[in-house]
Amino acid sequence: MPASPDTERALRIGEIAERTGTTPRTIRYYEEIGLLPSPEGHVKGRHRTYSAADVERLEELLRLRELLGISLEELKEVAEREEARAALRREWEQASDAGAKRRILDEAAAHVARQLELVRRRKAALAQLEHELVAKQRTIRNRLREL
């Protein structure tokens, strides 16, 4: 019994689905359209196994989808950009001079700025809606007090 090292636990699709609040079908579909990579060492017909890192990546994607309401096609672009930047980060230490480093950081900054922009616009719209609801609530309470 080689015994999984406990630090890098292998999760089955049902477990990762539950942890991320989604379904196995959704995860397989995301894999099918290329939004998620085929999990490490998966052979057709056999069980998929996922790592804790996979949970985090999926969680992140689902959150962007849920909160920003972006399509899977757009989400794919986001994921690809993040993957590209992750690859760059791995080469970071050894290869790059200061100019290259600056370019990588500039790109990362632009990426984060784009997402922040979307998040803030949504937040503002929600705040507007909230204010309107609070105003309604006040009106109702005033009328109740008048009775």
Added chain:
Amino acid sequence: MPASPDTERALRIGEIAERTGTTPRTIRYYEEIGLLPSPEGHVKGRHRTYSAADVERLEELLRLRELLGISLEELKEVAEREEARAALRREWEQASDAGAKRRILDEAAAHVARQLELVRRRKAALAQLEHELVAKQRTIRNRLREL
């Protein structure tokens, strides 16, 4: 030429779609599934006409859908509840004693409270995401300064 009274302008489906940021197809679909009422005096095969009040109602529904991500089935329930409350409001002045008025207001308050709850939960989730992005941004800026 009777000339439209200008206060209650009749809008065509393309116009109301543009004003609410959606498409004619979506509006017809909402009508088809009973989310929107068939517009006042519409005969099959002939043009639909909408009022300014219709624009507001649709805008409201689209906003809830967009920002809260609720299904059309749930949206239908919301719309029906609002319709019922609007009907009650019209009867408000003449028929109801203080007890009935209180019940109507209590129901309205509960409705608004439910929506506020949803809006605030979403806002909190977005705020969390925003904070994480801002933290990332800070990290990137610090690294840039170190160059």
Added chain:
DNA sequence: TTGCTCCTCACGTCACGTGAGGTGGC
């Protein structure tokens, strides 16, 4: 070995998009 959960088709569904072919109204 028994029960799970997992697997792969494959068809169904929700919320529209997109023509096709035809009629209505400023």
Added chain:
DNA sequence: TTGCTCCTCACGTCACGTGAGGTGGC
């Protein structure tokens, strides 16, 4: 009358849901 936009089918698509029938692993 000419050009729009509108009309009603009806099929297509995106993002999965839901069995059907079968195999894998603690």
